[in-house]
Amino acid sequence: MVAVLSVGALALLSLVVTAWRARGVPLVYRVPILLLRLLAWCVLLLAVAGPTVPGLQQVMVPGVVAVVIDTSRSMGLPARAPGHTRLSASLPSLRRLAADLERSSASPEVVWYGVDTDLVRLSDPWTAQPRGPATDLRQAVRCLGMDASVSRVVMVTDGADTVGNRLPDLVSLARTAGKPLLVLMAEAGEPPPDVAVDLVSAPTRVRAGHEFELSASVRVQGYAAAGLRAEVTCNGQRVRSLSLGDRAGAAGLLRTRITAGKPGRYTYALRVRSLPGEVAAGNNSGSAIVEVVPDKPVVLVIAGAPSPEYAALKRALLADPDLQVRLTVRKAPPSQFWRDDTAMTQTPLTAPSLWDKVSAVVLQDVPVSALGSLPGRLVRMVRDGSGLAVLGGENLASLGGSALREVLPLDLTGAGFVDEAVRPQLASVGGPLVHWQGQGGPRLATYPAWRGRNTVRAVRPGADVPLRAAGAPLLVSWQVGRGRAAVLLSGGTHRWQLSPQASAASERALAELFSALLAWLTEVRQDQPVVAHFDRQQYQAGAPARLMVQVADAAFRPLPDAQVTARVRLPDGATLQVPCLPVRQAPGRYEATLAHNDTGPLRATVQAFSGGRRLGTAVAEAQVIEASAELMDSRPDQGLLELLAAQTAGAAVPASQAARLSGRAAVPPVTASRVTRRQILGEPWVLVLLLVLWSADWAVRRRWCNA
Amino acid sequence: MTRPCYRVGQLLAGPACLFLALVCCGSLTAAPLTVARLKYGGGGDWYANPTGLPNLIRAVNQRTAIRLAPVPAVVEPGSARLFDYPIVFATGHGGIAFNAAERANLRKYLLGGGFLHVDDNYGLDEFFRPEVRRLFPDKPLTELPFSHPIYHCFYAFPRGLPKIHEHHGGPPRGYGIVHRGRVVLFYSYNTDINDGWEDAEVHNDPAERREAALRMGVNIITYALTH
Numbered sequence: 059m060v061a062v063l064s065v066g067a068l069a070l071l072s073l074v075v076t077a078w079r080a081r082g083v084p085l086v087y088r089v090p091i092l093l094l095r096l097l098a099w100c101v102l103l104l105a106v107a108g109p110t111v112p113g114l115q116q117v118m119v120p121g122v123v124a125v126v127i128d129t130s131r132s133m134g135l136p137a138r139a140p141g142h143t144r145l146s147a148s149l150p151s152l153r154r155l156a157a158d159l160e161r162s163s164a165s166p167e168v169v170w171y172g173v174d175t176d177l178v179r180l181s182d183p184w185t186a187q188p189r190g191p192a193t194d195l196r197q198a199v200r201c202l203g204m205d206a207s208v209s210r211v212v213m214v215t216d217g218a219d220t221v222g223n224r225l226p227d228l229v230s231l232a233r234t235a236g237k238p239l240l241v242l243m244a245e246a247g248e249p250p251p252d253v254a255v256d257l258v259s260a261p262t263r264v265r266a267g268h269e270f271e272l273s274a275s276v277r278v279q280g281y282a283a284a285g286l287r288a289e290v291t292c293n294g295q296r297v298r299s300l301s302l303g304d305r306a307g308a309a310g311l312l313r314t315r316i317t318a319g320k321p322g323r324y325t326y327a328l329r330v331r332s333l334p335g336e337v338a339a340g341n342n343s344g345s346a347i348v349e350v351v352p353d354k355p356v357v358l359v360i361a362g363a364p365s366p367e368y369a370a371l372k373r374a375l376l377a378d379p380d381l382q383v384r385l386t387v388r389k390a391p392p393s394q395f396w397r398d399d400t401a402m403t404q405t406p407l408t409a410p411s412l413w414d415k416v417s418a419v420v421l422q423d424v425p426v427s428a429l430g431s432l433p434g435r436l437v438r439m440v441r442d443g444s445g446l447a448v449l450g451g452e453n454l455a456s457l458g459g460s461a462l463r464e465v466l467p468l469d470l471t472g473a474g475f476v477d478e479a480v481r482p483q484l485a486s487v488g489g490p491l492v493h494w495q496g497q498g499g500p501r502l503a504t505y506p507a508w509r510g511r512n513t514v515r516a517v518r519p520g521a522d523v524p525l526r527a528a529g530a531p532l533l534v535s536w537q538v539g540r541g542r543a544a545v546l547l548s549g550g551t552h553r554w555q556l557s558p559q560a561s562a563a564s565e566r567a568l569a570e571l572f573s574a575l576l577a578w579l580t581e582v583r584q585d586q587p588v589v590a591h592f593d594r595q596q597y598q599a600g601a602p603a604r605l606m607v608q609v610a611d612a613a614f615r616p617l618p619d620a621q622v623t624a625r626v627r628l629p630d631g632a633t634l635q636v637p638c639l640p641v642r643q644a645p646g647r648y649e650a651t652l653a654h655n656d657t658g659p660l661r662a663t664v665q666a667f668s669g670g671r672r673l674g675t676a677v678a679e680a681q682v683i684e685a686s687a688e689l690m691d692s693r694p695d696q697g698l699l700e701l702l703a704a705q706t707a708g709a710a711v712p713a714s715q716a717a718r719l720s721g722r723a724a725v726p727p728v729t730a731s732r733v734t735r736r737q738i739l740g741e742p743w744v745l746v747l748l749l750v751l752w753s754a755d756w757a758v759r760r761r762w763c764n765a
Numbered sequence: 766m767t768r769p770c771y772r773v774g775q776l777l778a779g780p781a782c783l784f785l786a787l788v789c790c791g792s793l794t795a796a797p798l799t800v801a802r803l804k805y806g807g808g809g810d811w812y813a814n815p816t817g818l819p820n821l822i823r824a825v826n827q828r829t830a831i832r833l834a835p836v837p838a839v840v841e842p843g844s845a846r847l848f849d850y851p852i853v854f855a856t857g858h859g860g861i862a863f864n865a866a867e868r869a870n871l872r873k874y875l876l877g878g879g880f881l882h883v884d885d886n887y888g889l890d891e892f893f894r895p896e897v898r899r900l901f902p903d904k905p906l907t908e909l910p911f912s913h914p915i916y917h918c919f920y921a922f923p924r925g926l927p928k929i930h931e932h933h934g935g936p937p938r939g940y941g942i943v944h945r946g947r948v949v950l951f952y953s954y955n956t957d958i959n960d961g962w963e964d965a966e967v968h969n970d971p972a973e974r975r976e977a978a979l980r981m982g983v984n985i986i987t988y989a990l991t992h
Contacts, residue, residue, distance in 0.1 A: 363830035364990035365798065366851040370878060372991065373947070387991060388830045389919060398991055402918055556878040558845045558870070565877070 071099055087762040091755060098751035101744060110735040117732045121166040121209040121725030123159060125152070126198050127186050128215035128244070129172040132692040134188035136247040144244040144694075145188050148214050148713035152242065153184075155212070158720035166209070166725045173198040173215075193218055196228055199702075203235025209725040211237055214713060216244040217695035228698075229705050238708035240719045241699045245712055250692070251280040251333040253302075255288070258328050258344035264318040265353040267415070273313045274328045274344060276302060279693075281333050288312060288330045292319075294679060302330070318350045323591060345594070354382045355417035355580035360395070360407065360432075361387040362424035362453050370552035371422055371449070372398070374569040381576060384412055393428040407432060418444055418579040423451030423549050426460045433461035440465040441539030445579025450512040451475075451549030465543050467521035467536040473514050479507035480527045480548050489522045489535045490544050490578040505564040506557035509550030535578070540614060542579050587611070587674035590624070590664040597682050599655045605678060607638050607648040609666045616646025621667045624650055629658030629682050638664065657682050799834040800986070801850035803881070804841050807862030807896075813886055814856055817962035821982040828983055829919065831990060843867035852880045852989045856959045858888035861896055868900050875942070875949040880989035883952045884959040887932045897942065897950065906940045906952060915939070915948060915988040920980040927977035929970065930957035947992045951985060958982065 127145070137147035159166055170183040174190020177197050195215065202211045232239055256275040264270045276288065286302040300312050312328070329343035336342075357375065361368040364387055375383045376399070385398040386405060397405045397412075405412065407430065419436055426433065440446050446465060448457065457463075458470030482502050484491070511527060517534050525533035527548075535544035554560060554568040593604040609620045622638040638648035654660065660680045666673040696710070703710035711718050802818060804811050818837040825831050837854070840847050843866045847853065853874075855861070863871060875881060883893060897906055909915060909925075916922040916939075926937040937956030941948035960968050961978020970978075 363832070364987050365831070366878060366990060369851075369990055369992055373878075373945075389987065390828060391830050394830075402914065552878060553848075556851070556874070557848050558873070560873070560877050 087758070091758050094751055094755045094758065098748055098755070101747055101751070104744075113734045113736060115732045115734045117730055118727045119730045120727050121164060122169055122207045123166045123210045123212060123723050123725060124169050124171055124202050124205070124208045125156070125183070125212045126171045126173050126177070126202070126214065127152075127180065127183055128174070128193060128213070129186050129188050130174040130190035130193040130218070131188055132193065132216055132218040132694075133244060135250065135692055138245050138247045143188065144216050144246055145186070145214075148242060148244050148716075149184060151714050151716035152214055155242075155716040155720055155723065158717065159724055162720070162724040164724040164726045166723070169208075171198070171202075177201045195702075196231060199228065199232045199235060199239070203231065203237060208237065209728065210240060210723050211708075212240045212242065212719065212723055213699075214242045214244060215699065216246060216692075217697075217699045218692055229701060232702050232706050235706070237706065238722070239703050239706045240708050240723055241703050241710040242713040242716050242719070243696050243699050243710055244694065245714065246692075246694045248280065251335045252341070252692075253278045253281065253283075253286065253330045253333055253336070254341040255328055255330060255344040256341075258326070258346045260316075260326055260346040260348050262347070263349045263351055266318055266321050266350050267353050269315050269317050270348070271313055272316050272326050272328070272346065273311055276310055276312055276328075276330065278302065278310075280335075283310070286330060288328050290314060290316075291327045291329070292316075292324050294325075297326075300328075318348070321350050321352045324348050324350060325594075347594075352417075352580075353415075354380055355576070356382045356384065356415050357418045357420060357576055357580065358384045358412055358416045359386065359420045359422060360424055360429075361385070361398075361422040362428065362451070363388055365423070365451075365549075366552045366556060367449070367451065367549045368422055370555055370568065371420070371572060374572040375576070377569060378573045378576070380573070381580075384416075386412060388424070388428055391428075393430065395428075416444065418447065418576060420447045420449065420576075421457070422449045423453045424457075425453040426456040426462075429460070433457075437461050437464050440541035440543055443540035445541055445576075446543040447575055447579055448543075448545045449549060449551075450545070450547045451510075454512045454545075454547070465538045465541070466545055467518050467534045467538075467543055468514050468531065468545055469516045469518065470514060470545075473512050476511050476513055477509070478511065479509065480511045480532065480550060481507050482525045482527055482532050482548075484524065485526045486522065486524050489524050490533065490575045491524045501563060502567075504561070505567060506553050506559040508548045508553050510548060511550075512547040514547065537614065542581075544575060544579065546575070586676070587614075588622075588664060588666045588676040590662060590676035590678040592660070592662070592678050592680035594680065597660070597680060599657050599682050600653060603652045603654075603660060603680055603682070605636070605638065605650045605652060605662050605664070607650075607664050607666070607676070609646050609648065609668075609673060611668070611673070617666075617668060617673070618645035619668070620648070620673060622648040622664060624662040624664045626652055627659075627661045627663075628654050629656040629660060630654075636662075654682055797832045797834045798990075799838050799850055800852045800854065801838040801840040801847075803853050803855035804839050805855060805857075805861050805863065806867070807860035807892060809857035809859035809861045809889065809892065810886075811855065811857050811861075813858060814959045814963050814967075816964040816967060817856075817959045818854055820964065821962045821979060821986070824979045825983055825986050829987060831986065833986075841867070842871045844870070847871070847874050848877070848879065851878070852882070852986060854882050854884070854959075856884040856886045856889070858886050859892065861889060861892045863896055863900065872900055876944055879949070881950045882985050882989075883950065884957065885932070885952070885954045886957060886959060887930070890954060893952070897952070901942050901950075904942050904944065906942060906950075909939045909941045909948070909951075913939075913941075913948075914992070915941075915951065915984055917984075918991060919984050919987040922981060922984065926953055926956045926958065927961075927974070927981055928956050929961040929974055929978050930968070932957065948988070951988075953981075 133145040134143045137144045139147045156168060159168055170180040172178050172180045172186050175192050175194050180186055202208050254277045256277055258274045260272045261270050283302045288300045288302060290297045290300060298314065300314055302310065325345050325347050327343055327345035332342060368387060372385055375381060383399055386395045387398045388394060389396045395405060395407050397403050436446055448466065452475060455470055455473035458473055484502060517523060517531055521534050521536040523531045523534050532548060533544065533546050551568055554564040587610050589608045591606055593606055597603045605624055607622055609617045609622060611617045618640060624636045624638055625633060626636050627633050636650045636652060638650040641647040641649055660682050662678045664676045700710045709719060709722060822833045822835055822837065825833055838850060840850060842863055847870060911923060911925045916925055926939045928937045932955045935955060938954045940952040940954060942950040958978050958981055961970060961975050962982055965975060
């Protein structure tokens with residue numbers, strides 16, 4: 059046909075040329091003939107080229123039944139039938155269903171899928187293996203619900219949906235899909251022995267030294283709980299052992315009370331040893347992280363004598379809600395001290411009740427002669443991390459020759475006293491005054507002058523001078539060892555309250571100044587140069603493990619530019635070097651992320667360097683466990699499956715009774731619109747048009763040209 | 766110059782130089798705390814019992830770690846110098862009155878950390894109580910319980926104020942104006958504590974009564990400087 063049309067096109071072309079070259083025919087007659095022949099020639103060419111035109115066609119197509127097989131690991135657990143797994147026990151019945159569908163008059167198209175954490179097409183459903191780490195029914199429901207070609211969904215599953223989809227969301231999604239869910243509920247055998255620590259809970263923050271309750275929900279199945287014990291550890295160290303008691307087959311709540319230690323981050327874990335025949339050992343433990351924060355710091359004030367300065371200090375500190383204050387004042391020389399915070403009782407300075415858990419000591423104008431051997435004790439305390447504030451007055455100079463000179467930020471030898479008005483000026487905001495916010499900052503210039511100032515020879519190198527008066531140091535502070543010390547060179551601060559020019563702002567500023575000073579002295583600081591820990595005690599295989607490191611300098615200040623590397627021993631025994639990168643906006647913090655698929659211990663040895671010098675080493679440990687949430691709870695959930703089926707006007711039957719679903723699964727053919735394409739060559743109007751054009755050509759020639 | 770004069774000059778030169786050095790370089794000790802007597806208006810004898818306060822000061826200096834200037838100052842209630850004295854005493858037998866400015870100044874002083882002890886020297890009460898109501902309309906003059914720290918902060922007074930002199934019959938009473946838990950004004954009534962501080966020959970009181978008065982005075986000052 060194409061050849062014939064091609065010959066015809068050539069003949070027409072020659073006619074066009076002939077018409078064009080015809081002699082004796084007027085142009086007015088030649089042009090129409092030419093146009094007609096050209097048009098016919100184009101139509102022929104078009105037909106020969108074979109373009110197509112689209113069109114819609116309504117056709118009947120077989121209905122699609124999607125059969126979804128749960129290929130998660132729980133389907134590999136034993137079924138009731140001996141020698142079978144949950145999946146293999148379901149397959150014979152599924153084959154019968156497939157055969158029924160094939161034989162049915164509807165002859166639906168069956169498409170096979172496997173679902174665990176994802177939905178995938180199966181080319182050979184009968185060889186599917188239950189290996190998936192978890193089950194995500196939501197994935198199946200959502201994908202198949204969106205597929206307009208699918209008319210029915212048949213699911214073969216045990217319902218152990220372990221991805222944690224919320225039941226209401228799952229049901230809502232299934233209802234929205236608008237397709238009946240036909241469920242074959244895989245039958246499970248006796249559950250394997252399993253002990254599961256479902257939840258370990260503890261308060262997220264606890265004050266140091268306070269008691270809190272650690273509780274854990276423990277589930278035991280297929281095993282007698284009597285005789286089982288749970289080990290409680292804190293950061294890997296065993297704390298105690300708890301008996302699970304006689305809770306055969308039941309869930310129980312274990313509780314124990316723990317006294318929080320020093321401030322820090324602690325991982326409390328509860329673990330039960332694996333049972334004989336236990337399949338899922340990964341759920342035998344759980345942990346909770348507890349942040350122990352400092353209890354209200356205890357501040358001990360030792361005052362040399364009752365005075366208006368002492369009274370103002372006492373009022374300010376007792377009003378501070380963030381402090382526990384112990385006050386002792388020397389009421390009679392040489393060293394008769396009385397407790398002034400409780401019932402007034404004569405209490406020697408060495409009384410243990412004064413010093414228990416003290417975080418900072420304030421010496422308020424105390425002569426060294428009244429302190430006995432305390433200076434040495436105070437020096438040791440400061441070096442070990444406590445704070446020391448020395449408030450000025452006439453007795454300040456006497457401290458210059460004592461052991462305290464080791465930790466004080468200035469040389470008090472020969473310190474003098476000037477009885478003059480003192481106007482404090484902020485020299486720097488930092489150190490003790492970093493907390494001194496007041497209202498938009500202290501308006502020192504508007505406050506009354508203090509009275510009296512101690513003069514000193516020299517401020518020690520490295521000390522800060524946050525407050526000055528007429529250029530002379532007024533508040534001097536520094537970090538020494540693990541602790542901090544500050545000296546306030548005036549005993550007349552109470553003038554901010556007791557003065558004709560005193561205002562509410564100046565009164566408040568005095569209280570805030572003391573609060574800020576004590577807050578700085580008692581601030582919890584890192585006391586090791588390098589501290590490292592993982593953000594969790596356990597990770598599922600393949601999940602990222604976050605290693606967190608904190609680095610401080612010799613003065614225990616965060617160090618932002620250290621070089622930090624971790625040598626990590628992986629669960630498989632291999633080691634690798636991992637750089638820990640600095641965390642922005644958190645000076646001194648470094649992090650690295652690790653992931654490994656093998657199970658076992660994960661250990662990181664972290665080293666930090668600065669300026670080529672090693673600062674310190676820290677070790678962090680964690681555990682990589684089985685990456686199978688699937689086996690954490692392998693119990694079939696028939697209730698879930700029945701609910702899904704009911705909500706979608708479907709049905710749920712035991713897997714062995716799949717034949718009951720044949721009638722509902724056999725969806726009849728459906729009408730579908732198909733897009734088709736037709737060749738112009740096959741269109742009748744093309745032939746008609748050609749005949750018309752040729753006829754017109756003959757008529758015109760006969761009438762006008764006799765050609 | 767004669768030899769003795771020369772010797773005296775030599776003897777004096779050293780201390781004079783030292784004195785000059787101290788003056789130039791700053792003193793080594795702070796000025797001691799000074800208590801003051803309130804010179805109030807109203808016609809009453811604010812100057813009564815002149816030996817009382819000095820004796821009390823001496824007792825405080827001897828028995829406690831507090832160092833008070835031996836001579837009490839005198840200050841008016843409206844004076845800015847009032848704030849230089851952490852403790853102010855007032856006594857008398859008659860009228861006591863404050864004008865508005867004095868009340869404002871006195872109130873600011875007391876609420877800012879100052880302390881006023883008023884001792885009824887027999888006859889002051891009828892004038893003082895209305896004045897203190899005007900001074901503190903928002904705070905009543907409240908009798909302090911025997912357990913109050915002012916009765917226990919140095920010496921123990923389990924039954925409250927000691928009775929020094931008889932005025933109206935009945936027990937002595939201690940009243941206070943309390944601000945934020947602190948007694949800012951202490952009023953001793955029907956006891957005449959100040960008389961007990963006086964020199965022994967003024968009232969010829971028994972020694973134990975004078976001792977009790979001085980002890981209570983030590984308590985008052987200790988309380989004021991620790992609260």
